[in-house]
Amino acid sequence: MRKEGSKDSILSAMAAVLLISFTSVLLCSAADFTVLGPAVPVAAHVGTSVVLSCSLGLSVKAKPYEVRWYKRDAYDSPVLLYKDLEVQEGAADPQYRNRAFLVGILENGNISLQLENLRAQDTGEYTCMVKSLTWYDKASANLTVRAVGSHPLLSLADAGDQVNVTCVSDGWSPKPKLTWRDREGRELNNSHISYRKVSEGLVTVSSWVLHSSSGSDWISCSVGLSDEEMMQSRVAPFKGFWREAFISSLTLSLIVIITLVVLLVLVRQDLLPHCSSRKNAKMAANSNESIPEETLPLTEKTTEMTTERTLVSGQSSQSSAPPVSDEEKKPKSKKFKKSKVKQAHNNMVRTVNHTSHFPVDNAGSVCIL
The missing domain is CATH 2.60.40.10 (Immunoglobulins)
Structure with missing residues (x-):
């Protein structure tokens, strides 16, 4: 009986140990x-x-x-x-x-x-x-x-016998890769690169390199993220080219300004011929008006004076004829003068019509272009 009791106690203890171990495993799995x-x-x-x-x-x-x-x-x-x-x-x-x-x-x-x-x-x-x-x-x-930044901006400056080329690009995240290459695609290793973080965590990259140009070479600056397309800018760094370009542009601008000023002065002083269709029309309109006797051309006045002398000499040669009263002479003299004025006016109209296809200047004379 004692042996059976001891066996039961041993089995109970083993069962308790197994139960405790199983419970501990469940708790550890949950925790x-x-x-x-x-x-x-x-x-x-x-x-x-x-x-x-x-x-x-x-x-x-x-x-x-x-x-x-x-x-x-x-x-x-x-x-x-x-x-x-x-x-x-x-x-x-x-x-x-x-x-x-x-x-x-x-x-x-x-x-x-x-x-x-x-x-x-x-x-x-x-x-x-x-x-x-x-x-x-x-x-x-x-x-x-x-974040993809801006296109690289290149600038040049003389540095003795070489040209200092600077490349700047901003607005990148994270830090971009910057590479200098020559015309043959070879990478230039003598560059200096710096990074600067600005507002909102974006990065600005700048680099400069000294380059000796042979006159036809160009170099490129490429900026971009490692696994994305690179942005590239090129420049031909000829020494002193920017100074020559500036001087040429300044000289051309001065020539244009001086030419415009001279033309303006000549126009203000009426040293250039000014002809217009409006003046031609005005001249044609004035030609249809009556012309006073004192404005007749010198040739017409000379003709009239010669005619009057002839009349006077004719009267003196006919002094033996019966005298004519003053009242009879007056109408004849007035009629003769009117006919001469009308004839001079017709001659002027024919002259104007003959020259009307030429431009006329401010003084009323014909402009010869």
Whole structure:
């Protein structure tokens, strides 16, 4: 009987040990979870959205746990904090407010983070940490926010027997690659490159190189991200070419200005012929008006004077004839003068009509072009 009792006690003890061990395994499986992050770095462009994946192994429910997303060395200023079954918006970094969201299903252990309206300064390493009362684990995700900068701007300056060529391009994220090459495509290794981070996390790259030109060579400056198309600018760095171009442009401008000033002075002083159809029309209209006797041409006046002398001599030769009264002489003299004025007027009209197809200047004379 004692042997049977001892066997029963041994079996009971073994069963209790097995039960305790099984229970411990179950509790440890529930408490010791694993956090899994993205296998490769994540890249996106400025202004777009991106999802940083994170989950619990074996699809453990994440709802009762604390989930914290934060950038490196910024644990106390998290990008997003989920605690006490809700997102703690007041605890998040202000620059991520209304831009960071949990997009996974917590019941399935998916605690992925979505970032919207990406900025260049969002580039960096993010940590996904899950914590329970007795355990925590974390995983990392690397994010690169890309921004394509401006086309390279080249400038030249004399440097003794060489030419200093400078290349500048801004608005890049992350740091771009800058390369100098000659006409044959060979890379120039004597360049000096510097990077400067400006507002919003964007980078400005500048470089300069001393080049000795042979007169027909050109060099190129290429800037771009490693796996994207490069932007390129070329220049032929001839020594002193910019000075010659400036002097030539300045000389040409002075010649044009001086020519315009001389022409303006000549026009103001009436030293250039001014002929217009309006003056021709005015001259033709004036020719149809009566011409006073004192404005008759000198030849017409001479003819009239000669005629009057002839009349006077005729009268003296006929002095033996009966005398004529003054009242009879008056009508004849007036009639003779009227006929002469009319004849001179007709001669002037014929002269004007003959020359009307020539331009007339301000003084009324014909312009010979």
